[in-house]
Amino acid sequence: MPAIEVEHLYKSFRIPHEKRNTLFEALTGVFKPAPYETFQALKDINFTVEDGEAIGIIGENGSGKSTLLKLIAQILDSTRGKVNVNRKVTPFLELGVGFQPELTAAENVKIYATIMGMPKKEIESKLDDVLDFAGLERFRDTKLKNFSSGMQVRLAFSTAIQNDPEILLLDEVLAVGDMEFQQKCLEVLKQYREKGVTIVFVSHDLGSVRRFCDRTLLLNHGEQVALDDTEKVIDQYVYGEDASNMSSSDTEADTSPAEENSEESTHQSNKKVEITDVKFYDKFGNASNRFNSSDPMVIRIFYNAHKKVLDPVFGISLYSENGEHLFGTNTELRKVSIDHVDGEGYIDLEVEKIPMLTGQFLLTVAIHTHDQKTYDWHDRQYAFDVIPTSMDAGLIEIPCQWKI
Amino acid sequence: MVFKHLNNLYAYRELIWQLAWSEFKLRYKNSILGYFWSLLEPMLMLTVLYVVFSNLMRVQVEYFQLFLLLGIILWNFLSRATSIGMNSIVGKADMIKKIYFPRDIFVISSCITALLMSIFESLIFISFMAIFRVPISTNLIYVPFILIFLFFISLGLTLALAALNVFYRDVQFIWQVILQAGFFATPILYTIDIFPAYLQKIVLLNPVAIMIISARHTIIYSSPATVGNLTFMLISSVIFLIMGYAIFNRLEPRFAEEI
Numbered sequence A: 001m002p003a004i005e006v007e008h009l010y011k012s013f014r015i016p017h018e019k020r021n022t023l024f025e026a027l028t029g030v031f032k033p034a035p036y037e038t039f040q041a042l043k044d045i046n047f048t049v050e051d052g053e054a055i056g057i058i059g060e061n062g063s064g065k066s067t068l069l070k071l072i073a074q075i076l077d078s079t080r081g082k083v084n085v086n087r088k089v090t091p092f093l094e095l096g097v098g099f100q101p102e103l104t105a106a107e108n109v110k111i112y113a114t115i116m117g118m119p120k121k122e123i124e125s126k127l128d129d130v131l132d133f134a135g136l137e138r139f140r141d142t143k144l145k146n147f148s149s150g151m152q153v154r155l156a157f158s159t160a161i162q163n164d165p166e167i168l169l170l171d172e173v174l175a176v177g178d179m180e181f182q183q184k185c186l187e188v189l190k191q192y193r194e195k196g197v198t199i200v201f202v203s204h205d206l207g208s209v210r211r212f213c214d215r216t217l218l219l220n221h222g223e224q225v226a227l228d229d230t231e232k233v234i235d236q237y238v239y240g241e242d243a244s245n246m247s248s249s250d251t252e253a254d255t256s257p258a259e260e261n262s263e264e265s266t267h268q269s270n271k272k273v274e275i276t277d278v279k280f281y282d283k284f285g286n287a288s289n290r291f292n293s294s295d296p297m298v299i300r301i302f303y304n305a306h307k308k309v310l311d312p313v314f315g316i317s318l319y320s321e322n323g324e325h326l327f328g329t330n331t332e333l334r335k336v337s338i339d340h341v342d343g344e345g346y347i348d349l350e351v352e353k354i355p356m357l358t359g360q361f362l363l364t365v366a367i368h369t370h371d372q373k374t375y376d377w378h379d380r381q382y383a384f385d386v387i388p389t390s391m392d393a394g395l396i397e398i399p400c401q402w403k404i
Numbered sequence B: 001m002v003f004k005h006l007n008n009l010y011a012y013r014e015l016i017w018q019l020a021w022s023e024f025k026l027r028y029k030n031s032i033l034g035y036f037w038s039l040l041e042p043m044l045m046l047t048v049l050y051v052v053f054s055n056l057m058r059v060q061v062e063y064f065q066l067f068l069l070l071g072i073i074l075w076n077f078l079s080r081a082t083s084i085g086m087n088s089i090v091g092k093a094d095m096i097k098k099i100y101f102p103r104d105i106f107v108i109s110s111c112i113t114a115l116l117m118s119i120f121e122s123l124i125f126i127s128f129m130a131i132f133r134v135p136i137s138t139n140l141i142y143v144p145f146i147l148i149f150l151f152f153i154s155l156g157l158t159l160a161l162a163a164l165n166v167f168y169r170d171v172q173f174i175w176q177v178i179l180q181a182g183f184f185a186t187p188i189l190y191t192i193d194i195f196p197a198y199l200q201k202i203v204l205l206n207p208v209a210i211m212i213i214s215a216r217h218t219i220i221y222s223s224p225a226t227v228g229n230l231t232f233m234l235i236s237s238v239i240f241l242i243m244g245y246a247i248f249n250r251l252e253p254r255f256a257e258e259i
Helices: A023-028 A065-072 A105-115 A120-134 A149-160 A179-195 A206-212 A230-239 B002-011 B013-028 B034-056 B064-085 B090-098 B104-131 B138-167 B171-185 B197-203 B207-219 B227-258
Strands: A004-016 A036-049 A054-059 A080-085 A089-092 A167-171 A198-202 A215-220 A223-229 A273-281 A290-292 A297-310 A313-320 A325-330 A340-351 A359-368 A374-387
Touching: A004 A065, A036 A065, A036 A215, A036 A223, A054 A065, A054 A206, A054 A230, A065 A080, A065 A167, A065 A198, A105 A120, A105 A149, A105 B013, A120 A149, A149 A179, A179 A198, A179 A206, A198 A206, A206 A230, A215 A230, A223 A230, A230 A290, A273 A359, A297 A313, A297 A359, A297 A374, B002 B013, B002 B104, B013 B034, B013 B104, B034 B064, B034 B104, B064 B104, B064 B138, B064 B171, B064 B207, B090 B104, B090 B138, B090 B227, B104 B138, B104 B227, B138 B171, B138 B207, B138 B227, B207 B227
Parallel strands: A054 A198, A054 A215, A089 A167, A167 A198, A273 A374, A290 A374
Antiparallel strands: A004 A036, A004 A080, A215 A223, A273 A297, A297 A340, A313 A325, A313 A359, A359 A374
């Protein structure tokens, strides 16, 4: 029997136009039903999760991820369809549910552990372990209200992991806490994986999803868009629907359009050669402006030479969102000589592996002569986003490995 | 289905107890007198009512202090269980929205909190019994039954109120008014025979009145509870419990959305 079965699951919420909050209003309004709208949060979701499988749920904000998780956790009730959960569920929707600020750390650990469904004897014996793991032995009898939020999260987490779950539901738990805490979470998650715990994992952090989930469900506005191997689904999410099937067709990209920039003060462009467009191509050959970190990319500069121009130089400069200059190169520096350009054409710059980890990046493109006379220059007019896929932190990835 | 749910509740017994006990502790955590507050409150009330009723109104009842105190303790239980319990769902919004277990656990545990407080109060009553040398009889065996009936009536009421309170926030104010009226309409301060016969019949439709009267008979006056009263209490507590669960279960699926 699979651990979780979801069949034709629908969930809609009623959003009343005016809220009737009192018995009086409800009685006086009996003959005048309150107008309301229904919001379809989930439409026809179908999937099963096998024992010991880890499944990821990804999608934009408001796509129904958390609603789905709450339906699995029985917190919400489905409008139509069925959710069958055949194992004991331990939800980590939020750490520290039921914490009482007026009680001490030890008392709260006991309450929280009971809420998570641990038997009493076990709690008593594990109390020291919990406080030790959280690094809070000294604060055993301190009231919780005197704890910092970081300490509270640590306490909650070390309590929660004492449990032996069969199905673990995780909703962005890893998003709270500092780096060290996140690392600890991932460690524990890995141990659960090895023990064969079934995991349902909702996250925006594609890196963690990629690392932990066998399969991934992609939701978009409450609809199930894809359910497949994590790699494939993440590619589809990042590069858009059916990216992998359309590799040959050259779709129109929605790259930031090259708006005519009138005040190009320092660079006097004589427009003998014009930059007509710049597009970014992903690994499937589709124009896009969203890329996975570490994926290949091709920057294609379209030009139109009104006359025959000999030996032009094409160059690019890459900027971060904040305007820091990250990188610049041109054909001259790379010792690529172009004999001449005439009429319309394009030139490609192939990036083997995008080294940036995350963020939006701006590109400047220029065509000039060897002695710095500009033909055309578009300053930071093209943008693309990089979506994180690894667990590393920072702006760029430095190829490296640890050795002892 | 009922059996399955009972089994389920049994599995959660530690949680029920933990919630009830921590709520009980919380109530007295920040006061200097601590738990003794809960003793002081009925004592003060008893003193005032005793002075007023025995001197001004010249009520002639044997063991009047005990008569009053028992009525107050039993009524206080009902009033506390419903008042604490009706906020047990609304006040635990974060838990309702983030984790699932049978939601009646919250209501049951707050009724148990009220029970703990009442048990504490009855320590005064027991010492009064000793001081006034009230004879103890075998009729005390009826007491646990009466208390269980009272607990079930309170639980039934609380379940309905807690569920309604999620949707209509004025329920708690309405209930406070009803409780006030109930305090005077129930023979707590007086004996039932101050009323003419036809009024007595109406007052005795109130199962809590029967419970208080029966409790006094068996505990203070060493007389057995009548079969008629026991049956009436049993039936009414079962009806209240069923009605409470019917309302609660009907509204429960929408708690997490509505709260």
